Amino acid sequence: MTADEAKAQLDERVREMMAWHFSDETGCPFWLDWMAEAGWDPREEVKSYDDIIKFPHFQDEWLRDEKNERFVPNAYKGRPFNVFETGGTTGLPKQRVGWDDYKHDYEQFSGQLSDDFFPKGGNWIMVGPTGPRRLRLAVEHLANVRGGSCYHVDLDPRWVKRLIKRKELDQVERYQAHVMAQAVEIIKHRDISCIFTTPRLLASIGERISISDHGIKGCFCGGTSMTPEYVRFLQEEVLENRAQFVPTYGNTLMGLAVSIPQELPGKDYSVTYYAPQPRAVLRIVDADNTEITKDYGEYGRVELTTLTQEFFMPRFLERDEAIRREPHEKYPWDGVGDVRPFGALTKKVIEGVY
Amino acid sequence: MNAPHIPILRQGKPYQSLDVQTVNQLGTEDPAAEISFACADMIKYDLHKMGEAREALKRFSGNELVEITKKAGELFLHGDLPIGTEGDLQSPDDYVMSLAATSGLPHSLIRFNMTRLGGLFGQIDDIFMGLSRGLSWDVLDKGYGEQGGAPVSFSATTNELAVILPSNSPAVNALWIPAIAMKMPVLLKPGREEPWTPWRIIQAFIEAGAPAEAFSLYPTQHDGSGAIIRRAGRVMLFGDDSTVKQYENDERVEVHGTGYSKFVIGEDAIENWEQYVDSMVESVSANSGRSCICTSTIVVPKYGDEIAHAISKRLAEIKPLAQDNPEAKLSGFANPKFAEWINEAVEDGLVSSGATDITAEYRDGERFVERDGMNYLQPTIVRVDSFDEDLALREFLFPFASVVECPQSEVLEKTGYSLVMTAVTKDVNWINQLFDHPEIERLNIGNVPTNRISWNQPHEGNLFDFLYTRRSFAFAESA
Numbered sequence: 001m002t003a004d005e006a007k008a009q010l011d012e013r014v015r016e017m018m019a020w021h022f023s024d025e026t027g028c029p030f031w032l033d034w035m036a037e038a039g040w041d042p043r044e045e046v047k048s049y050d051d052i053i054k055f056p057h058f059q060d061e062w063l064r065d066e067k068n069e070r071f072v073p074n075a076y077k078g079r080p081f082n083v084f085e086t087g088g089t090t091g092l093p094k095q096r097v098g099w100d101d102y103k104h105d106y107e108q109f110s111g112q113l114s115d116d117f118f119p120k121g122g123n124w125i126m127v128g129p130t131g132p133r134r135l136r137l138a139v140e141h142l143a144n145v146r147g148g149s150c151y152h153v154d155l156d157p158r159w160v161k162r163l164i165k166r167k168e169l170d171q172v173e174r175y176q177a178h179v180m181a182q183a184v185e186i187i188k189h190r191d192i193s194c195i196f197t198t199p200r201l202l203a204s205i206g207e208r209i210s211i212s213d214h215g216i217k218g219c220f221c222g223g224t225s226m227t228p229e230y231v232r233f234l235q236e237e238v239l240e241n242r243a244q245f246v247p248t249y250g251n252t253l254m255g256l257a258v259s260i261p262q263e264l265p266g267k268d269y270s271v272t273y274y275a276p277q278p279r280a281v282l283r284i285v286d287a288d289n290t291e292i293t294k295d296y297g298e299y300g301r302v303e304l305t306t307l308t309q310e311f312f313m314p315r316f317l318e319r320d321e322a323i324r325r326e327p328h329e330k331y332p333w334d335g336v337g338d339v340r341p342f343g344a345l346t347k348k349v350i351e352g353v354y
Numbered sequence: 355m356n357a358p359h360i361p362i363l364r365q366g367k368p369y370q371s372l373d374v375q376t377v378n379q380l381g382t383e384d385p386a387a388e389i390s391f392a393c394a395d396m397i398k399y400d401l402h403k404m405g406e407a408r409e410a411l412k413r414f415s416g417n418e419l420v421e422i423t424k425k426a427g428e429l430f431l432h433g434d435l436p437i438g439t440e441g442d443l444q445s446p447d448d449y450v451m452s453l454a455a456t457s458g459l460p461h462s463l464i465r466f467n468m469t470r471l472g473g474l475f476g477q478i479d480d481i482f483m484g485l486s487r488g489l490s491w492d493v494l495d496k497g498y499g500e501q502g503g504a505p506v507s508f509s510a511t512t513n514e515l516a517v518i519l520p521s522n523s524p525a526v527n528a529l530w531i532p533a534i535a536m537k538m539p540v541l542l543k544p545g546r547e548e549p550w551t552p553w554r555i556i557q558a559f560i561e562a563g564a565p566a567e568a569f570s571l572y573p574t575q576h577d578g579s580g581a582i583i584r585r586a587g588r589v590m591l592f593g594d595d596s597t598v599k600q601y602e603n604d605e606r607v608e609v610h611g612t613g614y615s616k617f618v619i620g621e622d623a624i625e626n627w628e629q630y631v632d633s634m635v636e637s638v639s640a641n642s643g644r645s646c647i648c649t650s651t652i653v654v655p656k657y658g659d660e661i662a663h664a665i666s667k668r669l670a671e672i673k674p675l676a677q678d679n680p681e682a683k684l685s686g687f688a689n690p691k692f693a694e695w696i697n698e699a700v701e702d703g704l705v706s707s708g709a710t711d712i713t714a715e716y717r718d719g720e721r722f723v724e725r726d727g728m729n730y731l732q733p734t735i736v737r738v739d740s741f742d743e744d745l746a747l748r749e750f751l752f753p754f755a756s757v758v759e760c761p762q763s764e765v766l767e768k769t770g771y772s773l774v775m776t777a778v779t780k781d782v783n784w785i786n787q788l789f790d791h792p793e794i795e796r797l798n799i800g801n802v803p804t805n806r807i808s809w810n811q812p813h814e815g816n817l818f819d820f821l822y823t824r825r826s827f828a829f830a831e832s833a
Contacts, residue, residue, distance in 0.1 A: 170584070173584065203395040204395075207395075207398060207399060207402065229372040229373040237396070237399060269372060
């Protein structure tokens with residue numbers, strides 16, 4: 001696919017989604033009410049991705065303040081939904097309803113994985129936040145799609161964040177050790193060839209055992225930003241260059257943006273992520289004027305647009321910033337590089353806690 | 355010399371990180387050094403392997419390490435030593451220039467501290483003798499032996515001595531140098547603006563024959579420091595009273611906190627106060643007043659005003675000068691905000707009618723001054739009415755002291771903790787009371803400046819006792 005073809009595919013997707021989410025038959029009460037109040041019809045005015053800026057930024061508070069039923073497309077009416085939560089620490093969490101999106105996203109992602117490092121039929125272990133998170137079902141589905149089963153070890157990031165806020169760092173280490181002990185036992189005594197976890201937890205497992213010696217060949221990682229040096233440390237020292245490290249960028253609202261792991265050493269471990277277009281689009285915007293897309297090579301705030309039949313979310317401003325990167329021949333659309341918390345250089349952000 | 359790249363040293367092996375930060379020459383955009391930064395998890399991983407570093411040191415006898423330490427001192431003072439990753443060498447003058455460029459310290463003070471540090475290497479026998487109360491190096495070699503006719507055995511409490519170093523005081527490196535002869539590897543986290551001194555000392559040791567594995571250097575961010583503090587077997591760090599409080603029940607951590615050092619004159623000696631002015635001036639202003647052993651409170655039974663004026667006159671002669679002026683005694687602040695914050699704290703204390711800045715009468719200009727793009731705080735003596743004043747017992751990173759009158763009988767009750775106390779007196783009863791007081795760490799009797807200390811006695815803790823613990827032992831006759 002060329003960049004022009006990718007753009008045409010995305011524009012077509014945008015038109016399909018406008019037709020879907022803003023028609024009475026298939027749209028959800030939230031967006032239909034929004035259209036009535038806004039006084040304009042996106043089906044008429046949004047004909048390509050460039051027109052998306054006609055929408056305001058999606059506010060994630062809506063996912064807390066609105067009833068979940070208002071996000072159920074009429075086409076899905078009567079079909080029970082999954083409820084997935086985003087991070088959060090206190091109060092009512094933000095929730096997204098869903099049905100099959102996570103399966104589509106992870107089946108698509110499965111197609112990107114190397115069979116050498118993520119062998120078909122191999123079992124997986126997921127070490128990280130499970131509970132009400134989309135990731136828990138998604139990773140298990142990924143394992144199943146690839147012919148394996150998935151073991152789980154839970155970590156509650158909300159508790160870890162609270163401990164950090166209270167500066168109880170010893171407790172953080174003890175809780176992490178508790179989680180690690182469970183993970184290590186499973187890795188030692190079950191046949192596992194693939195792992196999903198977060199960078200910090202991966203390093204923590206590697207402190208206790210040689211991950212490669214225990215048969216793990218591939219590590220799919222996500223959850224927090226990583227500096228190039230940290231990616232290098234994980235690949236070269238934690239995985240001892242004997243298992244493949246596959247960083248991803250994603251969340252409950254998007255799905256998975258993927259990287260190209262085999263190219264990382266040649267790029268000084270600077271990770272570029274490519275959104276799962278056309279299901280979701282990442283744009284690097286000027287933080288002060290978000291209609292402006294930053295130039296290639298410049299840092300800007302990450303803006304996410306999700307375009308599936310289950311969920312429409314235009315122009316959501318992530319709490320991250322990243323460098324806008326050129327399209328890649330494998331993913332002929334913009335990438336986002338060296339993701340870090342928005343304002344990382346000017347304020348302290350509790351991030352990467354697990 | 356171009357700005358060198360200071361790599362991480364992982365048990366002596368240079369490691370060039372992808373996380374590189376540039377430290378500029380103060381007041382300019384010109385780079386002084388590029389520094390590789392380590393991530394916290396790398397340090398955690400490496401800490402697991404420090405036993406290997408200790409094994410490398412244990413292959414040397416105590417006497418061999420003593421000779422290496424002495425030779426390292428000579429090399430530190432006079433040698434051309436490797437710097438960076440490109441095979442460049444650093445002369446002693448290069449070292450002075452580099453440190454001056456990033457720390458704001460005058461060349462004269464750097465050379466003074468360099469001489470002090472260099473001298474310490476040569477005293478290693480004396481230091482070990484003092485700290486171990488007369489132990490022979492053989493006991494560390496064998497693990498057991500005799501001391502004063504009694505059987506003794508010592509085991510190490512840790513595989514490494516970790517030190518979180520500050521940016522503003524190269525002299526503090528003195529605290530870890532003796533560890534090498536004590537067969538203890540060091541893991542150092544340098545201050546952001548001061549990688550120069552620990553790097554040069556390490557290179558001197560390696561050049562002198564010490565095993566490179568014994569030296570780890572990790573420039574790192576806050577989380578890396580946290581990992582070191584939580585994970586290392588023994589840690590030295592520098593901080594304020596809150597840091598001291600935080601670790602007071604953690605035997606692994608030795609916090610070098612505020613010194614609150616004092617110069618006290620007894621009632622029997624006060625009539626001769628003019629004879630002690632030189633000592634008081636040195637005590638307040640040595641090392642630009644930055645050491646915890648610098649006097650921050652002067653306590654006298656009377657003549658408080660006269661003494662405050664006499665010292666102020668002398669201290670007012672210490673002015674910000676060009677860094678390369680051989681007469682320069684005052685340091686600029688690498689972090690310009692520090693000078694502002696400190697000045698604000700002093701000004702806040704002076705709002706009270708019971709505190710007067712006596713030096714203001716004698717010095718040129720304000721306390722806070724700028725010169726050559728750096729911020730300075732000029733020496734300040736504050737006359738306070740009582741110990742109730744905010745500034746009576748305060749310590750700042752510049753030549754600052756309060757002068758307070760207090761009856762001799764109330765001195766111990768009022769002064770609290772003192773890292774160093776100089777008491778000018780011949781009153782035997784009072785001297786006995788001072789020796790009996792648990793809150794004085796080092797006591798000088800007589801006219802001795804507080805900044806003059808000896809390394810063969812404990813300084814905020816005893817390094818040997820920190821690194822080794824005594825065990826009981828016995829050999830069966832058949833053994």
